[in-house]
Every structure is written in C-alpha cells, then in structure tokens.
Amino acid sequence: MKDVLIEVNLTKSQKVKPDSEGLAFGRYFTDHMFVMNYSSDKGWYDPKIVPYQPISLDPAAMVFHYGQTVFEGLKAYLSKSGEVLLFRPEKNMERLNLSNQRLCIPQIDGDIVISGLKKLIEIDKDWIPTAQGTSLYVRPFIIPTESFLGVAPSKHYQFIIILSPVGSYYKEGINPVKIYVEDQYVRAVAGGTGKAKTGGNYAASLKAQEEASSKGFSQVLWLDGVEKKYIEEVGSMNIFFKINGEIITPALNESILEGITRNSVIELLKHWGLTVTEKKISIEDLFEWYSEGLLEEVFGTGTAAVISPVGELNWKGKEMLINNGNTGEIAKRLYDTITGIQNGTQPDQFGWTMTIKDNEN
Structure with a gap:
C-alpha cells in the first residue's frame, strides 16, 4: 500500500447516531467524507477527509446533463475483537476502473482510494452498527464537475466516498x-x-x-x-x-x-x-x-x-x-458463511477480508 498524504479536517458538530436496531438502508450518513479532485492538467489530486456536507456545483456542471457518472458499493464490519474488516475492497477498485473506462472517466489509483477509505472509516469507526445483520455501507462515486453544455467527456471530476450505517436491504432480511x-x-x-x-x-x-x-x-x-x-x-x-x-x-x-x-x-x-x-x-x-x-x-x-x-x-x-x-439450504449456508467471513466470526480461507488497524494511516 502506498504512503499517501491525506489532509484531515474534522467536524466540529457531530451528528446523533441512529439506533443499530431496526436500521433502514441508506437513510443515515456519518460525520465525514473522503474527497479527491481531478483536472486534465493535474490528474487526481488533493485527497482529503472533510465534514459530511452538501456539494456546491455550477448549474452547468456536466453531471446534471449527461449522466457520465459511476459508483461502487462495499461494506465494513466490526468484529467481536473490535477490528474493522473490509470485504474484498481491491475488487471494487478494479470494477470501478472498468466502469471508468466505459464512461470515459480517468482511472483512479486503487491503493490511494483504499488508503483514504481506511482513514475515513478509522475516523468514523463509532458509526459502525453492531446489531445482527447490520454493517457500514461504503459508497464511492465519481461525478463530472466541468461547467459545459456539450456531449463530451468532462475535463474535471470529483471522487467522493460517503458512509452509511445500514440494516437489511430488503425488509424481508434473509427471508425469501x-x-x-x-x-x-x-x-x-x-x-x-x-x-x-x-x-x-x-x-x-x-x-x-x-x-x-x-x-x-x-x-x-x-x-x-x-x-x-x-x-x-x-x-x-x-x-x-x-x-x-x-x-x-x-x-x-x-x-x-x-x-x-x-x-x-x-x-x-x-x-x-x-x-x-x-x-x-x-x-x-x-x-x-x-x-x-x-x-x-x-x-x-x-x-x-x-x-x-x-x-x-x-x-x-x-x-x-x-x-x-x-x-433454501444452499442460500442459508452461503449467507452464514459469507457474513461470517465478513464480520470475522468464521475463518477467512480465501484472504478476502482486509483489516483496518487503528492509526495505521
């Protein structure tokens, strides 16, 4: 993993955290977010962690007009020993770059992004819910920010990661x-x-x-x-x-x-x-x-x-x-095994999990 200098600006006003029990999916967001910018002359630059906040964009920003945007989704879990575990984040970075390629968005450096993500989760670790079936959902995304009305790839982008404590995606949970x-x-x-x-x-x-x-x-x-x-x-x-x-x-x-x-x-x-x-x-x-x-x-x-x-x-x-x-028997066994690997209650024979250690960044 590359050494990356990430500027950190902590919030002065922390939000009230939701109860882990009965969490909805994608309704709550943590105190901070990771941001990195791109311009055609500088490449990706200025990675930083800032308080969660609205994005200010020109009305002509291309994201509003041409749909040149990509995103990813992964999860972080808190193990019983207090370690934070990510599930195969390098695969998300690979897929993000495949999406970038198709949408004419510049490739990102997965090591830099994972380093920023780990620092972000370390800062907002207290947001990781602990009730059964819950996790911290991670949403990286890229938007074009150039102010231009024309059908062409943008010359400026913003990469952002936000975090959301979540429960089951479907109200049925593991039920069919x-x-x-x-x-x-x-x-x-x-x-x-x-x-x-x-x-x-x-x-x-x-x-x-x-x-x-x-x-x-x-x-x-x-x-x-x-x-x-x-x-x-x-x-x-x-x-x-x-x-x-x-x-x-x-x-x-x-x-x-x-x-x-x-x-x-x-x-x-x-x-x-x-x-x-x-x-x-x-x-x-x-x-x-x-x-x-x-x-x-x-x-x-x-x-x-x-x-x-x-x-x-x-x-x-x-x-x-x-x-x-x-x-079904197979679905139940898969669910128990994968979630067990994700939250550290089952052995990871495949090397799928990545541990976030306190102060490693």
Whole structure:
C-alpha cells in the first residue's frame, strides 16, 4: 500500500447516531467524507477527509446533463475483537476502473482510494452498527464537475466516498423475496453500459421496479434486451438457480454487472465441491424445470443484500413458488458463511477480508 498524504479536517458538530436496531438502508450518513479532485492538467489530486456536507456545483456542471457518472458499493464490519474488516475492497477498485473506462472517466489509483477509505472509516469507526445483520455501507462515486453544455467527456471530476450505517436491504432480511420477471421494459443491451456500475442503468430500471412494487414484488428480474428471452440479473443482485442439484447462473455478458458477491459465491460453492455452471438461461427453460419439479432453489447475490433467497417468481402471470416459499439450504449456508467471513466470526480461507488497524494511516 502506498504512503499517501491525506489532509484531515474534522467536524466540529457531530451528528446523533441512529439506533443499530431496526436500521433502514441508506437513510443515515456519518460525520465525514473522503474527497479527491481531478483536472486534465493535474490528474487526481488533493485527497482529503472533510465534514459530511452538501456539494456546491455550477448549474452547468456536466453531471446534471449527461449522466457520465459511476459508483461502487462495499461494506465494513466490526468484529467481536473490535477490528474493522473490509470485504474484498481491491475488487471494487478494479470494477470501478472498468466502469471508468466505459464512461470515459480517468482511472483512479486503487491503493490511494483504499488508503483514504481506511482513514475515513478509522475516523468514523463509532458509526459502525453492531446489531445482527447490520454493517457500514461504503459508497464511492465519481461525478463530472466541468461547467459545459456539450456531449463530451468532462475535463474535471470529483471522487467522493460517503458512509452509511445500514440494516437489511430488503425488509424481508434473509427471508425469501418475491420477484417479478420483467418482459416489457429493457434495462441494458450488449454494447451498452450494462456491465458498468453507472447511474443511467438504475434510472432505466425505475419504471419497471415501480410497477413491480405496486403488485407486491420486491424486485424485478431482467431478461435480455433483444429477445426478452434470456435471464440476466435482478435490479440489485445477480441471480442463481439450483436445478436438480446443479447451481446455474447466467454467464456474464456486456449487459450483466460482474458482481463481487457473485464471484465470491462461485468460488465458495466450488470449494464445497458443488457443480456451478455459468451459461445462458432462457425463462422458458426455467419454467419448464419448475414444471418438472427440478427447480429446487433460487437466490440473489449482491453487496447490499449479500444473499437473498427468492421464494416466488412471477412470469406472465404464472407463479413459480420456490421451495414452498422457504429459504433454501444452499442460500442459508452461503449467507452464514459469507457474513461470517465478513464480520470475522468464521475463518477467512480465501484472504478476502482486509483489516483496518487503528492509526495505521
């Protein structure tokens, strides 16, 4: 890890921290944030930690007009011994740079960002919740700040990290969620920005999500944008199916986000000796497997929810009740193992966790 000089300006007015019990997701924010700027003549410069505050931008700042923005999501956990643990942050930096590449945003130095993140979490360590199922959510993001009305990459950017103490992403927690299979709207297509973590992908999903929510579903399962036939991902998760003992997940393509939890789940399942296949899966095949009694489990994987069992899929009004609406054995084992590694209660055989030691920066 590189030695980085990070200016620190501490707040003079600390916020009231929320109760760890019953925490909502993404509603509360800590006392400080990490900020770093970019200009075409200086590169990334002036990394610093400042009090959490509004961002002042010119109305012509390009972020408001052209959607050239990327973000990431990861979590920090407090172990029983008082150590702060990050889960695979280097993978988030790699993916952020892949998103940057697609959106014509300058590459960031992952070592500098992780160094700043560790210092930020060290300062706001008291914000990490300790109730079961809670964590400190980390949101890095980049916005173009140049004042210019023209469709072109910006010459100025701001990189920011904010922190949020969170509970479960879904109100159901580890209990199964209901998913609506979307066959009208399109979120992303090959050649587009689907594999990048950029705001436009999520904006494109809102209409379908709103309609699914009105019907009582927690999320939308997207099909491919061309034939509307092949399963891709859920709005906030990658998706896995257990078919007659085999674990199957859609193969990555240019319209599916390469999830870090997805990658971890595949490694873990193979470590357990289970068969994992990445391939194209049609919704028709899935319904046929269900009709034949071969669809044994469905679960989603993502940073926010970690593992989310799916109890029901609905496609064209046809209901698929998965495992009688109960949490499956594989999903429960994955959840317990990954969250155990994340919070330090289970051994980390894979070297996935990074420890933040007090005053290491």
